Amino acid sequence: MTESLRIALAQINPIVGDIAGNVALIRAARSRAAAQGADLVVFGELCVCGYPPEDLVQKGAFLDACRAGVDELAADTASGPAILIGAPWREAGQVHNAALLLDDGAVADVRLKRHLPNYGVFDEARLFVPGPLPRPIVFRGVRLGVLVCEDMWYADVADALARDGAEILVVPNGSPFEDDKPGMRLDHAAARVAATGLPLIYVNQVGGQDELVFDGGSFVVGGDGGLAASLPPWRAEIALTEWRRGAEGWDCSGPLAAPCGRLESLYLAMVVGLRDYVTKNRFPGIVLGLSGGIDSALAAAVAVDALGADRVHCVMMPSPYTSVDSLEDAAQVAALLGTRLDTVDIRPAMEAFTGMLAPLFGDAAPDTTEENLQSRARGLTLMALSNKFGPMVLSTGNKSEMSCGYATLYGDMCGGYAVLKDVYKTTVFAVSDWRNHHRPQGVLGPEGRVMPERVLTKPPTAELRPNQTDQDSLPPYEVLDGILHCLIEGEMSVAETCGKGYDEDVVRRVWRMLDRAEYKRRQAPPGVKITARSFGKERRYPITNAFTPR
Numbered sequence: 352m353t354e355s356l357r358i359a360l361a362q363i364n365p366i367v368g369d370i371a372g373n374v375a376l377i378r379a380a381r382s383r384a385a386a387q388g389a390d391l392v393v394f395g396e397l398c399v400c401g402y403p404p405e406d407l408v409q410k411g412a413f414l415d416a417c418r419a420g421v422d423e424l425a426a427d428t429a430s431g432p433a434i435l436i437g438a439p440w441r442e443a444g445q446v447h448n449a450a451l452l453l454d455d456g457a458v459a460d461v462r463l464k465r466h467l468p469n470y471g472v473f474d475e476a477r478l479f480v481p482g483p484l485p486r487p488i489v490f491r492g493v494r495l496g497v498l499v500c501e502d503m504w505y506a507d508v509a510d511a512l513a514r515d516g517a518e519i520l521v522v523p524n525g526s527p528f529e530d531d532k533p534g535m536r537l538d539h540a541a542a543r544v545a546a547t548g549l550p551l552i553y554v555n556q557v558g559g560q561d562e563l564v565f566d567g568g569s570f571v572v573g574g575d576g577g578l579a580a581s582l583p584p585w586r587a588e589i590a591l592t593e594w595r596r597g598a599e600g601w602d603c604s605g606p607l608a609a610p611c612g613r614l615e616s617l618y619l620a621m622v623v624g625l626r627d628y629v630t631k632n633r634f635p636g637i638v639l640g641l642s643g644g645i646d647s648a649l650a651a652a653v654a655v656d657a658l659g660a661d662r663v664h665c666v667m668m669p670s671p672y673t674s675v676d677s678l679e680d681a682a683q684v685a686a687l688l689g690t691r692l693d694t695v696d697i698r699p700a701m702e703a704f705t706g707m708l709a710p711l712f713g714d715a716a717p718d719t720t721e722e723n724l725q726s727r728a729r730g731l732t733l734m735a736l737s738n739k740f741g742p743m744v745l746s747t748g749n750k751s752e753m754s755c756g757y758a759t760l761y762g763d764m765c766g767g768y769a770v771l772k773d774v775y776k777t778t779v780f781a782v783s784d785w786r787n788h789h790r791p792q793g794v795l796g797p798e799g800r801v802m803p804e805r806v807l808t809k810p811p812t813a814e815l816r817p818n819q820t821d822q823d824s825l826p827p828y829e830v831l832d833g834i835l836h837c838l839i840e841g842e843m844s845v846a847e848t849c850g851k852g853y854d855e856d857v858v859r860r861v862w863r864m865l866d867r868a869e870y871k872r873r874q875a876p877p878g879v880k881i882t883a884r885s886f887g888k889e890r891r892y893p894i895t896n897a898f899t900p901r
């Protein structure tokens with residue numbers, strides 16, 4: 352009887368569609384685990400093709416390439432450790448999301464995901480066919496109960512595996528980050544362990560993929576419910592765990608990583624999401640408008656932490672309404688971060704456009720049209736720099752603004768990626784203050800302050816007309832964000848939102864702004880998902896929408 356096992360948890364950062372690159376990453380991780388004496392290396396869900404592959408799995412050529420990658424990896428296992436890995440799998444003309452045991456030079460066993468998530472950001476029911484309740488896989492005499500990600504979020508799969516004699520539960524995951532998600536995963540894992548009495552290995556991928564970011568945070572929960580091993584979040588890592596058969600089942604020992612606080616996780620989600628979007632899409636760097644305000648200051652800090660100061664180009668674009676404070680604050684942010692800062696005056700563009708349009712505008716009074724011309728002149732300038740030198744334009748709008756449509760189409764909304772898109776303004780303040788006092792491990796930016804204190808304390812303003820502040824058009828951000836949270840993440844009615852202590856007229860006004868701005872959000876750049884309900888795939892409201900709440 353097998354009395355001990357060494358199981359490595361491989362938390363790696365695959366690239367969706369880069370099957371050859373992912374096979375190379377998997378091989379490198381397996382070699383490292385082999386050097387530590389591993390018997391088995393566990394990888395994440397659909398790791399061979401990267402998660403989520405979306406409609407790529409509808410292409411036969413893609414499935415063929417995945418199969419070829421699996422066969423190469425299987426051939427490697429003629430000697431050394433076995434691999435448990437996720438890949439799309441064709442069987443009887445149907446496509447499944449599968450976990451494969453590669454051992455002795457072959458695909459030794461296959462288990463099919465049973466619960467296909469089809470809510471929030473997930474579309475798996477459209478892409479895969481569910482498998483039957485699985486039976487354990489026998490590996491070197493040990494019965495492993497394999498569940499694929501969502502299978503762990505329900506009781507039935509783990510219960511069936513336990514009834515069938517499973518000794519250790521193993522879960523490959525593609526579990527995207529959101530605020531509070533690590534705790535939710537641990538709770539589900541603990542519930543499966545409590546119900547079955549079996550220890551559970553949870554392996555998640557790390558890295559950014561379009562709007563999703565994966566925090567890793569892989570772990571082992573022992574049969575007694577205690578945390579037996581954990582990997583650091585937000586970075587690729589391989590850790591070896593040692594397993595011994597005891598009187599009460601299998602005992603595990605392994606490394607325990609320091610936990611990550613909430614604001615640190617929110618900040619690192621932005622850093623990793625932006626870093627991987629820029630590097631996986633092969634941009635040399637980013638360019639952004641630095642206004643002296645908090646949004647562009649935080650976006651610049653995240654970009655420097657993600658890419659390094661030499662890949663971040665800041666541009667101050669003053670208009671006649673730009674204050675001396677803004678000029679000073681932008682200069683100081685760039686100096687603290689060590690980035691290049693150029694100044695491009697947009698007055699000539701404003702004058703050219705007002706002159707060009709004067710015959711058509713006649714004596715029409717100035718309004719937001721002229722404000723938007725400024726924002727568009729800035730967007731046009733940044734896009735020209737992107738076209739000429741190749742950096743991606745970083746969009747700086749936050750979730751409060753995107754909710755209310757407080758941004759200019761083809762103006763400050765232009766860009767390739769919106770790093771604050773799912774971060775409410777009140778959280779922008781909290782995270783900025785946090786970064787001013789902490790430098791997380793592994794980032795490329797400086798120690799100490801990244802923005803002057805005044806950026807955090809002055810009233811937010813778009814500076815598109817004299818003495819303008821955001822609060823002329825919007826409720827105070829504490830109120831606005833509280834209401835938006837009720838309406839978006841909470842999906843509450845007007846009455847329920849008012850029940851949280853908000854004024855009914857303000858709630859109705861925010862509801863209207865939120866509905867009316869849907870057309871803008873459909874044209875907005877993608878941005879990293881941070882909350883439980885991000886814009887995009889996760890919140891599908893009609894643009895043409897005549898529903899009025901009672």
Ligand SMILES: Nc1ncnc2c1ncn2[C@@H]1O[C@H](COP(=O)(O)OP(=O)(O)OC[C@H]2O[C@@H]([n+]3cccc(C(=O)O)c3)[C@H](O)[C@@H]2O)[C@@H](O)[C@H]1O
Nearest residue numbers: 719722723726752756757758759760763812813815824870
């Ligand atoms: N349902 C619909 N489907 C498709 N298109 C629709 C539409 N409704 C309006 N439109 C179009 O959209 C246009 C209006 O949108 P847009 O041109 O963007 O302009 P608009 O939303 O009217 O104005 C922009 C607002 O954002 C504020 N802003 C701008 C820049 C930065 C900041 C900041 O603080 O960060 C704030 C600014 O003060 C102003 O209140 C209309 O003229 C129309 O062409």
Ligand SMILES: Nc1ncnc2c1ncn2[C@@H]1O[C@H](COP(=O)(O)OP(=O)(O)OP(=O)(O)O)[C@@H](O)[C@H]1O
Nearest residue numbers: 640641642644645646647666667668669747763813
């Ligand atoms: N004077 C400026 N120079 C450079 N970029 C600017 C300038 N004004 C606005 N922008 C760009 O347009 C975005 C929209 O900012 P705006 O100042 O209108 O309001 P905001 O949402 O409060 O942003 P911020 O807090 O960054 O000022 C800014 O984040 C910045 O990228």
Ligand SMILES: NC(=O)CC[C@H](N)C(=O)O
Nearest residue numbers: 468500501504525526527
């Ligand atoms: N890939 C999946 O099955 C993910 C779904 C799961 N509930 C999670 O986010 O962790």
